[in-house]
Structures are given as C-alpha cells and as structure tokens.
Amino acid sequence: MPIDMKEILSIRGLSKSYKNVTAIQNLNLEISEGQAYGILGPNGSGKTTTLSIVTGIIHQDEGSFNWFGKHPHANQRKKIGSLIETPHFYPYLNLIKNLQIICDIKGISYKDIYRVLESARLAERRKSRFSTLSLGMKQRLGIAAALLGDPSVLVLDEPTNGLDPEGIAEVREIVIQQVEQGKTLILASHILSEVEKICSHVAILKKGELLANGPVKELLAEDEIIEISCDRNEELKGKLEGSELVNEIETENGLLVLTLNGNTTPADINAFAFSNELVIHHMLSRKRSLESQFLELVKED
Amino acid sequence: MRRLLHIEQVKLLNYNPFRITLGIYFIAFTLGLLIYPAVDKEIPVISLSDLFRFPDVWMFLTWVTEPYNVLLALIIIMITTKEFNNHxxxxxxxxxxxxxxxxxxxxxLIVVLAVFATLLLGLTSLTLGLIYSYKITFKIAMENTLILSRYLISSFAYMTMGLLIALLIKNTALSLLTFLAMRVFVDPVLFLVLREYEVKWYLPFRTTTRLTPVPNLIEIFQKKVNSSETIDETALDLLPKGLPIWLNTSLALLYTGLAIYFSYRLIQRRRFT
Structure with a gap:
C-alpha cells in the first residue's frame, strides 16, 4: 500500500464464533482511502459478521480493528454510512421522521434529508410510513440513510439483496456514483459480477477465512489459461508436461487446457509445439474470469 | 442529553401504543378526582372525604396511586422490547x-415519566385537598409533602426494574409477564414464606411498595370521631411496621442502582443484530 494513502479501516486477527460455529477466523484486512473494497464470499462466509463487528453491533472474540487509524469509538460511526443486512427503521414513522432520528444521532441538520430521499428516488414517499414501503423501497431507504451527511466512508452489506433487476441496477448506479466521487466503499456481496462492476479491490472469504485479497484487476490477470488442440493431443500433453512452460494441463472435451506459467505467452506454446513437429489447429485464450477463480477458491477442498 | 431526549420524543410521540397507554394512565389518574367523591355517598359512618383533607391527602393518594407506577413500568418494557423487535x-x-x-x-425517559407522574400526583392531591379541607393553612397543607419525593423514587424504581427485565428478556410479552409475575406473585409469595423473618422487608419489590406505605387510616378516622380510645393497629396487623423509612428508602435506591448497573452490563454485551 502506498504510504500516502490514508488508512480507513484496518482489521487485525479478528475472530468470532457463535456457539459451535466459527463465523470468522483470524481475519486481517487493510482498507485505504478511496478504495472500493468488495468482500466476496458465499452465504455464511462471515461477511455480515465482519461488518457487524466493525459497525459496533456485535463484539469480536479476538483481534481488533481501527477506524481512521484510531481505536473504535461510537463517534467514528457518525462519519460512516452503513447498511447492515436489511435496513431497520421505526415502522410507524414516516420516512422524514425516521431520517430525522438519524440526523439527530449524527448531529447534522435536517436539510440533507430531501437530497438523500431524492437520490434514492423516494422523495414522493417521504410522508409514508416505513411499514408501507415495498422491500425494494426499504432497501433504497437504507441506502438513503447511509448517504445522510455525505459520509466519506460507506459500509454496505448486500445492498441489492431482495431487489428486482431494476432495483439492483438503481442501487448499483447510486453506489457507483459515490465511488466515483472518491468515497471509500466497503461492500459485502455474494454476487461476483456486482463486485467486479463496482469494486477496485476484493477480499474473498470462505468459512470465515480470508482466501485471497488484492486489486480486482490483479486477481483477474493471474494465471492465463488457454485451450489448444492438435492431431496428437496426448503426445503434446506429455511433451508440455516435461517443459517448464505450463503449470497445469487438463484434458477437457478433447481439448488441452493449459494454465500458463509466469511469462509464457500463447506464442511460446505454439513455437514449442512446432519445434516438436506438432501443429496446433485450435488455440483460444480463456481470460480466466474472476468468477471461475471465485468458484474455485470457495469450492469444497 | 437534549439530543437523546429529542430522539426519544420523536419515536414516542408518534407511537400510538405509547400515546394510548399514557392517555389511559392520565385519565385513570385524574378520574380519581371525580370518582372518590361519588363513592363517598355509599359509605355511611365514615366519610372518604376525610382522607382528602390536608395533610392526610398526600399520604392517601400516594398510597392509592402507587399501582399506576406499575403501568409506567409496563410502558417502559413495551417500548424497550419494541426496539429489539424492530431492530x-x-x-x-x-x-x-x-x-x-x-x-x-x-x-x-424514565426520569421524565417519573417527574410527570409525581407532578400529576402533586396536582391531584393539591386539588382534592383544596376542595375538601375545612381549614387550610400553608403549614397544614404542606405537611407530609415530602412523601412526593418517595413517590418519585418509587416511580423511578419500578421503571428501572422494568427496563432491566426488558433488556434481559427482549421479548415483549414475556417481559411484561415476568414483571407482573414478580410484582403480583413472586413478591407476595416470598413475603408470605418469609413472614417469620425480618428479611421479608428487604425484598426488592417490597421495598418499592413500602416507599408509599398504607396510611394510618384508623388514626385519620379517629381524629374525625374525636375518640380518646386508642387502638393498637399493629396488634390488629393492619399496619405492619416494616423497616424505618430511611432504611427502606436507601434499600429502594440501592436496588434501583443495581438495576441500572446490570442494565448497563447487559447493554454493553448484547448483540444488536
């Protein structure tokens, strides 16, 4: 991490279990200013637990975390806009009153309420009771509440959960806008494409453990895979296995699927085959998508 | 402080069950002004209105309205468990x-409600006292008003116990039942079981109810008939002596302090998911 980037959230050795279930185990994570950090993992991988701990609603068993380089304190949360799981408000209060309560908590003026309702396209429903909103509207109100006071950090836990495709697109649009404005985003999701579309960085969790983390682009670029085929696949496979060009070879539907080693390019493979008097008649670069990596990372050992 | 209170105000003044219960409380309380004199007509020898004269009116109404504090505690339980239900x-x-x-x-909020309850009692007592007293001097009227401070403590104590139970149990119905069971069942039964022992006066709910003890009705009525014959009320077991007021009050405050302490511990540890 470049030194000039300000630390926003730093998690060290965080662990939490519920009775017999380990929710997260020795989690370490550093999130810097301006990053859009995706926390990706299947259901039950510890994403919500992690975010619940850093937003103060549950206590960790072990480890610690710092916000803005300081010990956690309630006042820091006033500078963070959070939506953890489903948004919860007073069902019998209208949207304005519900948001007024949050303004009071954060110590900010009520003037911001109309702006955030507008950006969540809820301005027309501002006088409706929270209980009368549809699921999607409730979720959008949760986002609106997180945006109150224009916080520099957003913590969103599955913000598109339970929304219809239109709602998903709308929420993503709002979140992307915030990221473009330079906000720091911490986004938990089990939807890979969501993280790919929104985030610059990603941490992949599985059963409470951090499997991999880093810039989305780097994780995408790792290990180029190509598929090839020639007249004598088995012979080529044997020769390639003896070379240092590939890490792994698999046969798939009559094709050889090669995981290239470091600096090897597809041209090197072609040249290698030719020098061995084998003519490759099919070669296709499979840019390894994050999705297949994700599925691979999280699949059962 | 003001910020926190304002948040509570927005939440509650728009919450119908709260408004209704508080309304019932207010009506029940002030209805006494109309009902007591009406009841009076059906009791021939002694007159209930004797109880509404200064300075006895303070003691009498404090005792009579003590159960309304239970209602206030139920309100606290209701709104606290609701915060858990609504997350x-x-x-x-x-x-x-x-x-x-x-x-x-x-x-x-508890302080505000306790002050409200005490003011309501003070005003009701003052009104009835002014209506029914034959002779009103400032000295007579103000005698016994110190009991209002004990009513304030009683009100506060009930509500903090309610709060503790709500934070402990979280479920509305179960919390309400637990609180009522403690007040109307557990405490009287324990009191009966321990009747031979002095410790019965040290039970938490007992110290709270004893903050506003049964007034010496016999003495009040004797004053009216000018009887020189004194009756030993304790022999009749009408007026159990209990602990000295200062000790009883200190105990009630101690229990209230403990309720707040345990509430604090609970709230620090809870998972608020």
Missing part, C-alpha cells in the same frame, strides 16, 4: 450512538 437499537448503533447512550436515552 432499531441496531440502527441507532450503526449510525453513531454508543451503547451507553442507548441506556442513557431510556433512563432520561
């Missing part, structure tokens, strides 16, 4: 209230 403690936490502030918020 709104969670919302308030993630937007920047501390756990301690969550507790202070409820304690402030």
């Amino acid at each position: 709104t403690f969670k919302t308030q936490l993630i937007f920047g209230l501390s756990r301690t502030e969550l507790l202070i918020q409820k304690l402030l």
